[in-house]
Every structure is written in structure tokens, then in C-alpha cells.
Amino acid sequence: MKKWYAVYVRSRSEKKVGEALTSMGIENYIPLRKEWRQWSDRKKIVEVPVLCGYIFVKADLKERLEVLKCNNIVAFVRHNGKDAEIRSRDIDALKCFLEQTGVSVEQTSERIMLGSTVEVLEGPFVGYIGEMVRHNGKHKVIVRLEALQSNILVEVELEHIIEAQSV
Template structure:
């Protein structure tokens, strides 16, 4: 009797060609590959008009939920450049981080901003009030505003949401989900 081993799927990050995130997302979806492209509505102004447009939150990246068997199918997709790697292997993004990113994007009361610079890890916190209750991440105080930071590992991007300081509480290392310790 042979044991059937279920195929495990994980979230990975693929790098796309410049300004091709939506094309990659569309192509992956048409190939029935599960993917996630974080988008946000932004007001853009031209000389003659203003318009609300949907823009990728992280330029140049798309998340895919695949098994190792689907790895090559993703790489063969038009405008996919490569997988983001860590120590020579495709970097796995924890599902909880994808879920928390989706939750942040669903909260229309808060504007989410991608920060493309390396910020040293700060105090680990959990949101205890408001629509983002239960979310964990890093807390950074910058430009005299309180910002909640969610670090997505392996892609050098951070996501921030402005929150009042009484909405968060400090966590100890043993309670923090992403410390890796």
C-alpha cells in the first residue's frame, strides 16, 4: 500500500518586468495559477483632469500560491523575470503575512503605503483596537506620526498604516509571529 502524499502549496514572490504586474496577474489567472497582486486606488492628477486608478502596491512584484510542480509554469509566463530567492531557493512568504496584507488593503479607512527602504526592526506590536484588530507587525514613529509597519520578508518592502498609538500594544518576542527566533 503506497502512501499518498498531498501536494503542498506555498506563497512565493515573482519579479515582473517594469509596469507589467497587471499583465502577469492576468496571464497567471488565465493559466489557473493562484496569485495575488496587492492593488490600491489612488487619485492621479493630469493637467486637465483627476482620475482614480488602481495601481500595484509593490511595483515589480506579484505573489503566487503554487506547488513546486508549478514552478516552471510560472517562469514561462510572459513578463515574469524570476522568483525572489533566499539562499538559492525560491523564498517562501508565510501565508499569515499574505492574509494580513489582504486585511490591510480591505480597510478603506486607512491608506496603505509601501516603503521601499530598509528600516531597522522596531518594537513588535499587535493592534488591539479598530478594524485592523489582531494584526501584528513592527511599530515605527516617523515624521511625528505613528505608523504600523508590516514587514514582508525576502522582498525588502514594508507596508505602513497610520494609527493612533493607543490602538497598539507591545508584544514579547515569544508572541511575535515573524521574529524567526
């Protein structure tokens, strides 16, 4: 059965690795966000990885062995002594968050206190059940990637959520 795994890649090679894996027929996902970059002669929007040095692959055991043969792959991320599995719902949430335009998505490695479980009722993330936290003075819904010791935060209006226990 195919599951999502996190893979370490060499610095600044996320997109190249993704293209190589796609050409090998291995499903992969690179969380990217759009950012303005300034050069001396121009200003341009570029896509940059949200999690530098990582990509996600959906693979079975045989495909995981093939992944390791790809150039610029360092290793699978390990957690508790085995390859770190990433929940499909977390990958889906990342995709949902990053596909939205005009939404503030932030990555942090800070240990953020546990919050209440909430369901988003309105807006671009309707139906998402996640964890509510207060970060930098704003209310945000969080996707925790424990194996990567990383959190993805997205700002959500308080009037667009309810506690999930009461759903």
C-alpha cells in the same frame, strides 16, 4: 504543498501577468492601492501596484514551473540561494491593510529599526500582531518583506494597540 512566492515581472505588467496566471488556474496576489491621477482632460481614481515589478503566487513545484512560462515573468525572487518564500501571515496582512478605505498605507525600502511587537485591539486591523515603529513622526505597524527588502507601513492610533508580550 503550496506556498507563497514573490515573482519579478516586467515593468508595468503586473495586472496582465495576474490575469494570465488566474486563467492558468494559479492563485496570485497583486497588492494594489487606489490613487488619484490627473490628466489634462480628467481626474480619475486608478489602482496602482504597491510593489512595482512584483506579484505573489501561491504554488507548488509543478505550478512554479508553469509560472515561468507565462509572458512578462522575469524570474522568481531569490533569497539565500533559493526561491523566496513569503509567509502567509504577511500576505494576509497586506490584503487586510489594502482593503481598508481611508487608511494610509506606505511602502519603503528604508532599513527601519526594530520595534516592539504589538497587537492591534481596535479599528480595521483588530487582532493583527505586528511590529511598531516610528516613521516620519508617526506611529505605524509594519509588515517586513525581507526577501524583497521592502516594508509596508500602516498608521495605527497608539490607543488601539498593546504590547503583544502582555497579551
